[in-house]
Amino acid sequence: MEQSQNNYSRRSFLKVSSLTGGGMMIGFSWLANLVPNEALASAATAKEWIQLNGFIQITPDNVVKIFNPNPEFGTNVMTSLPMMVNEELQADWSKVVVEMGDYDTPRFKSQFTGGSRGMAQAWKPLRTAGATARLMLMQAAANEWNVPVSELTVANGVVLHKASNKSLNFGALATAASKLPKPEKVELKKTTEFSLIGTPQKNKVGKDIVSGDSLFTLDYKQEGMLIAMAIHPPAFGMKLKSFDATEALKMPGIKAVFDIQVYKDGYTRAGFDTRAFNKLIAVVGNSTWEVLNARKKVVAQWEPIETTKEMVAAWGGKKEETVPAGLESTDDHMKQMYAMQQKPGKILRKDGNPEAAFAKAKKVIEKTYSAPFLSHNPMEPISCFAHITDEKAFFVAPIQIPDMMKQNIMANLDIPADKIEMKLARMGGGFGRRAYGHYIVEAGHISKKMKAPVKLIYTREDDMTNGIYRPSYMVTYKAAIDENNNVTAISIRGGGIPEGAVHENRFPAGVFENYIAEGWDIPSNITIGAFRAPGSNFIAAAEQSFIDELAETIGKDPLDYRIELLKKAKANPVGKNNEYDADRYIGVLELVKEKSNWTKKDKNVKRGVAAYFCHSSYAAHVVDVTMKNGQPVVDNVVSAIDCGFIVNPEGAKNMVEGAVVDGIGNALYGGMRIEKGAAVQKNLNQYRIIRHKEAPKNIDVHFVKNSIDPTGLGEPPFPPVFGALANALYKATGKRFYNQPFINDLNKG
């Protein structure tokens, strides 16, 4: 056990004097609080933190601090993960202070925000950390009083020996506890014994957020810090040829203009090393406005790229990826995708004899769905702080999976692993965008060159035109219907630019005896990245709209039809590798049916239903829509979610509400068009994001109660919103919506 002396004031408040203005100080608050001021004050001035393990530190005067290991981008892990620790530690939660852990994955075992994996990965290790520390504190008390541990109880940060009426708080025991051996084995509470997990708790960072405290990378400042911006090519398929910075360098406050090469030639990219452009022009100066103005004066020459090959070592091993030359466009993409749909794709799964079933069918229904690129547009534009010196490489970075950037930093900035130090700033949204940390490397190059601390800032335009979009997709669903109105076969064929979204082993796989799923890809020089529930966010819309239309065609209630199909898959699953648990699927549908009063038909209520499974969780929504002046108004949404045991119902509810709003927004309005290789929508006055008046009037969230280990929640509620909305819009307008964003077809009338 180690004692970490005075580590709070050294690392947690980086006080820096301002350059001009009122001689103010700016602190970067790593430590969040919603605790009485005394606790915060003593935390801020604490001289000594006694470390019981990687997650827990206690001061002798009894301030308990719990570290959150996972980067925070709004899923409230700063509250829910420390809750897991404290469930077993049993400190007084109202006084616990939480702090964002630095990048130190060996210490925290896992630091991962993405793929809705945070909860599941933390579930055992964090509770174990809490239980271990509590046992050590109890042992220290037992030694002190010379009584067996079994006679001790713990509540609210106090160890009590009832028989002798002795008690000591954690602070008084921490030093002795830290010297004890770590217990080999600890027993964790059963879910029925929880007293904190499962209760609604407010965001520990709430007060900092509403006060406008310094939390985000863009807020970070340090003595001597310079501001940098990068200029990238105006279009995909272009690269830097040359530039003239004479005029820019004459502008006030400008220090330097130079080009950087982000990745070395021949660098083998890992899964999250995607970047759109490898050569950028960096403009560096004293202040943001000066740099913004100066960069307009840089005269750059661009030239077309040639088709190149890049090595990628990602999921499924090393492969060569083609980056084709040319200036692409959305219109061409649509034509290319339609052409791919006309011929067989690669067979991903086949059950029975779908060809024969289609040949024999009395009726075939066939529908094609499409979706455009989407820009993540996290509210805080991309940024990164870097200060590279001979001793270390220090970063303040908004990054979802810091460990995934290690290789990249080492290889492209020539920095050994043990010199990388990274603060994980709160992120102003991520949605997948901040899994791709090319900007960390870019900031590193600029700091290296300037030999100074640098904050790289992307404007909204820089970010929006810089790729890493949700791919553009197309899929065709086909059903064979026999003379008895039974569906005898399903075919799914689809793909995307540059990758498709067909999940061959998900529903409705497993339901129909005859089933085929095919896929194809079209290479592109427009870069893509994971976007909240990758793939699922499109395929759920298509699949759940198609199932709706299928139910209508054969004269069944759309919600009951889904349950009927799942019951069939449960009783007689077709094929192997079906990914979903039919019971849990049925569970969310039954719950949404009950809570939305689905059976009580009201002619005036136009509603649609959809359900989906992804990231180990299940979600169903019923969406009610009315049309007002030709525009949809979402009056009500009822959501039913099964993501296992709910750690913090307050935060969980907020997440689902956000996913519903995000789903409605992207389904109706989201879309990035490309023309002559360039992003057409360049800022939020052109790229439409859902606003206050377009948000649903009400959202009711219900969770299936069970004690399954928690699974993801950030993503799973998102995909089925698209389908439920499409189905509700059909009821409200009499039109089916096949192409995202729906607003285009809606406005065509």
Place this chain on the structure above:
Amino acid sequence: MSKMNLKVNGKQYEVDVDPSTPVLWVLRDHLNLIGTKFGCGVGSCGACTIHLNGRALKSCQLPVSAVGTQAITTIEGIVAEMGELHPVQKAWLELDVAQCGYCQTGQIMAAVALLKTKPNPTDEEIDAAMTGNICRCGTYIRIKAAIHQAAKSSTK
């Protein structure tokens, strides 16, 4: 560059900046008042909302030379004004509004200004007044509920 006097949150500051500099960057880069956020720079997101003479305004669209003697209030000033959290901030905490939190200072500034002119706004009035403030995380329903709650608590 030119020297200018600014009144921010009741204090006088002297800044030496290009007169075209938007107030947003004066606050953030020169006065270290970072509660006012940068989201788009084109007046479309509301992350940069401040008050000028008590009225909500997007500071990315306001050149510092246009301010003159008018009083600027930022989120930092809202806290200080009351000596404790503003009722709107308190409502935000009670309803656990924030997700990533990045838009919320702008939302709060817009809400505070709204409640000054309309102490008891309807849903429609909230929609109209807040339409310039995007929340990418989609916390709109909670924001609306928090505005109603703050209205109630101050008319009590």
